[in-house]
Amino acid sequence: MAVITLNPRSGKGTISKNIYGHFSEHLGRCIYQGLYVGEDSPIPNLRGIRKDAAEALRKIHVPVLRWPGGCFADEYHWRDGIGPRESRKRMVNTNWGGVVEDNSFGTHEFMDLCEQVGCDAYINANVGSGTVQEMAEWVEYMNSDGDSSVVLERRRNGRENAWGVKYWGIGNESWGCGGNMRPEYYADEFRRYQTFCRTYGQNRPFRIACGASDFNYTWTEVLMREAGRFMDGLSLHYYTVCGDTWEHKGSATDFSLEEYYKTLFKAARMDELIAGHDAIMNRYDPDKRVGLIVDEWGTWFDVEPGTNPGFLYQQNTMRDAMVAAVTLNIFNRHCDRVVMANLAQTVNVLQSVLLTEGDRLVLTPTYHVFDLFQAHQGAKEVACFVQADPAGTEKWCMSQISASASEKDGVLTVTAANLDAEKPAELCLTGFTATQSAARVLTGDIRAKNDFDASPLAVRPLETRLADGNVLLTLPRCSVAEITLS
Ligand code: AHR
Numbered sequence: 001m002a003v004i005t006l007n008p009r010s011g012k013g014t015i016s017k018n019i020y021g022h023f024s025e026h027l028g029r030c031i032y033q034g035l036y037v038g039e040d041s042p043i044p045n046l047r048g049i050r051k052d053a054a055e056a057l058r059k060i061h062v063p064v065l066r067w068p069g070g071c072f073a074d075e076y077h078w079r080d081g082i083g084p085r086e087s088r089k090r091m092v093n094t095n096w097g098g099v100v101e102d103n104s105f106g107t108h109e110f111m112d113l114c115e116q117v118g119c120d121a122y123i124n125a126n127v128g129s130g131t132v133q134e135m136a137e138w139v140e141y142m143n144s145d146g147d148s149s150v151v152l153e154r155r156r157n158g159r160e161n162a163w164g165v166k167y168w169g170i171g172n173e174s175w176g177c178g179g180n181m182r183p184e185y186y187a188d189e190f191r192r193y194q195t196f197c198r199t200y201g202q203n204r205p206f207r208i209a210c211g212a213s214d215f216n217y218t219w220t221e222v223l224m225r226e227a228g229r230f231m232d233g234l235s236l237h238y239y240t241v242c243g244d245t246w247e248h249k250g251s252a253t254d255f256s257l258e259e260y261y262k263t264l265f266k267a268a269r270m271d272e273l274i275a276g277h278d279a280i281m282n283r284y285d286p287d288k289r290v291g292l293i294v295d296e297w298g299t300w301f302d303v304e305p306g307t308n309p310g311f312l313y314q315q316n317t318m319r320d321a322m323v324a325a326v327t328l329n330i331f332n333r334h335c336d337r338v339v340m341a342n343l344a345q346t347v348n349v350l351q352s353v354l355l356t357e358g359d360r361l362v363l364t365p366t367y368h369v370f371d372l373f374q375a376h377q378g379a380k381e382v383a384c385f386v387q388a389d390p391a392g393t394e395k396w397c398m399s400q401i402s403a404s405a406s407e408k409d410g411v412l413t414v415t416a417a418n419l420d421a422e423k424p425a426e427l428c429l430t431g432f433t434a435t436q437s438a439a440r441v442l443t444g445d446i447r448a449k450n451d452f453d454a455s456p457l458a459v460r461p462l463e464t465r466l467a468d469g470n471v472l473l474t475l476p477r478c479s480v481a482e483i484t485l486s
Helices: 052-059 071-077 106-116 132-143 150-154 183-195 219-230 258-270 270-284 318-333 367-370
Strands: 002-007 021-024 065-066 120-125 165-172 207-211 233-240 292-300 340-342 354-355 360-363 380-387 390-392 397-399 403-406 411-418 426-430 437-443 460-463 472-475 479-484
Touching: 002 411, 021 292, 052 354, 052 360, 065 106, 065 165, 065 340, 106 120, 106 132, 120 132, 132 150, 132 183, 132 390, 150 270, 165 183, 183 207, 183 219, 207 219, 207 292, 219 233, 219 354, 233 258, 233 270, 233 340, 258 270, 258 318, 258 390, 270 292, 270 318, 292 460, 318 340, 318 367, 318 403, 318 411, 318 437, 318 479, 367 390, 367 437, 367 479, 411 426, 411 472, 472 479
Parallel strands: 002 426, 021 065, 021 340, 065 120, 120 165, 165 207, 207 233, 233 292, 292 340
Antiparallel strands: 002 380, 354 360, 380 403, 390 397, 403 411, 411 479, 426 472, 437 460, 437 479
16 A cells, blocks of 8 residues: 655645746757648648647646757747748758758747747747847847837837747757857856846846756856856756667667666656755755756657657657656655746657647647646645655666645645556555545556557546545556545
8 A cells, every 4th residue: 555645734835837838949840840830731720830739738738838949049040030931041950850940930930829829938049159139139029118120120020019028048058059168158158148138127037047967966056156146047957868878768669667667767866856956056045046947858769760860759658658747746846946847849859748740639648647737837835755665676666656746726636656567556645634536547558659540549547436535546557647635
């Protein structure tokens, strides 16, 4: 029997809805085909944006979307993507597949996408190959209603009022594809760029500094020491890779039981990673004013056979769903420091929530986890203590149960995952009284997936009947559950 003890009087504060954010880059078929098909496409669209994709993202209440990259951000010049589409500059996407980028999806199209999805925009500005002036004018273009040439240009391009974009990333992976900078150098660059990321009217930008990759604690130390007081957020990137090298990351669908546990074990290291970066941040920022923004996370496997290696297209199975559940539970439990996270990447790239093929679209197992976790957005975190058997192998050993809990409007929501691939878990929840309870459960074989031809709906959550107020339930093997108590 596994026991989750809840303490509704104790928790770390509010779970930011932005923990449930996403990331969409000009990479492979994420933007083009996945989200944007153009107005003349036979695929149903509103001003070029796929209706099915926008609707699916609206249903899981995507709160914030990061764009245009990724590595692409540090080669992106925003002026190439405004004005009449037929005269927009063409470029080669040197980071991703060497394909032609015709800039038909630019600032106005992205903001339209955000409006259709109902989410906030998170713009990542170019530091690697851009200039301070270029970034400053982008901020002005998007956030000012003043009487300036830049604002007039926006109005000529069809947008009267400022959008008021709050979240601004200053460079991406500046230690790597964003310029191969040393932390000391980047800290100075960040201080300079953020100075000109101006406030217009009520639109004060939330300035996000480029943070570390994985366990690079030195980067966080230097950034916090040299520039901590100038930033509102510091990013962190962590991908779950099953293979031992970047050349052999492992297949997304064809994996062994051991690889299943290895992947979950590595995903669960997000906990130690956040604790490590948080400990450094605490020395410079004990009040936790600076948010940790995990703006790239998720699984990264070998591309599907026969697809462009530069497009990073991978299928998505119950294993990915379990990674999502484990990770989102960790974010919830660190909600005092983690204020935003962005899964990489929304459609057709890495751990996507949506996959498309022509006019067809499937919801991945990962999509359903975001659905099951929705109630946590903006809720008060509730401390929960898990006692459970171990799961996994001797080498990749972890608790059988991953969980987090929150409370909103008198409803307590517990999200629990049974990581064991073979054994169900008898689960008991204690520490509160409830008169009504309900559960939705996502489960399947570790390799179960939704695909276009055979089984687009193979993996989807099912309602489980619980006796009123019941606090005992069985979690099937390899499952994720949303349990609500009131
Ligand atoms: O998400 C794919 C790539 O991974 C991003 O462009 C980059 O920031 C990271 O290395």
